Amino acid sequence: xxxxxxxxxxxxxxxxxxxxxxxxxxxxxxxxxxxxxxxxxxxxxxxxxxxxxxxxxxxxxxxxxxxxxxxxxxxxxxxxxxxxxxxxxxxxxxxxxxxxxxxxxxxxxxxxxxxxxxxxxxxxxxxxxxxxxxxxxxxxxxxxxxxxxxxxxxxxxxxxxxxxxxxxxxxxxxxxxxxxxxxxxxxxxxxxxxxxxxxxxxxxxxxxxxxx
Amino acid sequence: xxxxxxxxxxxxxxxxxxxxxxxxxxxxxxxxxxxxxxxxxxxxxxxxxxxxxxxxxxxxxxxxxxxxxxxxxxxxxxxxxxxxxxxxxxxxxxxxxxxxxxxxxx
Numbered sequence: 001x002x003x004x005x006x007x008x009x010x011x012x013x014x015x016x017x018x019x020x021x022x023x024x025x026x027x028x029x030x031x032x033x034x035x036x037x038x039x040x041x042x043x044x045x046x047x048x049x050x051x052x053x054x055x056x057x058x059x060x061x062x063x064x065x066x067x068x069x070x071x072x073x074x075x076x077x078x079x080x081x082x083x084x085x086x087x088x089x090x091x092x093x094x095x096x097x098x099x100x101x102x103x104x105x106x107x108x109x110x111x112x113x114x115x116x117x118x119x120x121x122x123x124x125x126x127x128x129x130x131x132x133x134x135x136x137x138x139x140x141x142x143x144x145x146x147x148x149x150x151x152x153x154x155x156x157x158x159x160x161x162x163x164x165x166x167x168x169x170x171x172x173x174x175x176x177x178x179x180x181x182x183x184x185x186x187x188x189x190x191x192x193x194x195x196x197x198x199x200x201x202x203x204x205x206x207x208x209x210x211x212x
Numbered sequence: 213x214x215x216x217x218x219x220x221x222x223x224x225x226x227x228x229x230x231x232x233x234x235x236x237x238x239x240x241x242x243x244x245x246x247x248x249x250x251x252x253x254x255x256x257x258x259x260x261x262x263x264x265x266x267x268x269x270x271x272x273x274x275x276x277x278x279x280x281x282x283x284x285x286x287x288x289x290x291x292x293x294x295x296x297x298x299x300x301x302x303x304x305x306x307x308x309x310x311x312x313x314x315x316x317x318x
Contacts, residue, residue: 025264028260145269
């Protein structure tokens, strides 16, 4: 292994997170080191010395890694927020209005305090979760024109998304179960259209947290 | 000039060097070095998070293209980046006139 290969392996190890977010960044680092080594070689330096000079210019791993970690964490947070927005938007349409998959269950909805409380919880958490995700999506993209966004924001976005992606489907399933009108078709629909998409958001959020 | 002195200005410097033509990462560093007369002293690896941030902010567009027979990610100024660069230039002119007026020799 060349010194550049060792350096890139160390940098990869120092920058955890989703592989899709790290791939291009680490490839660019490798391309840069290749170009810099070539430039020193053309200037007359032996290969080993040219690599050492290219690495010296690039910066030690502990100096460079924090910036790379910020970039990867922010990319993960942006994707998680986008996923949450995409998953949240159709939920009300699927379950309450429009397609109204929960229609049969609504007709048998119990008139209990617990059910009404859960109805309020899912409404507020769903709205807050979607609004938070939209704000995070803007902040981690065009918002970087005005805001210094780092791992703290990425961590907050991921935690917010994970909480929403856990509470909303759990509350939804509990409400469906409480109605007594939970059929096999309805349960399968809830798994495919609610549990699975939110599980995807939760998975993305956990990978983002690992990058923070 | 150390990285600390550049804090807050690196983004504008990057936008300025890709103003005329698309460049890849290494060429951006070279252009910064040439245009600063070799005075910029920052680890070259710090440029990549800055490039990614500027791209996501909508100031740069990027694409993979062939450079000298190798695939390289090249960056070019977007319309929003051009406006931001013009604004930074104006701010810098005002700032440097004010500071020169105070610090300049009598």
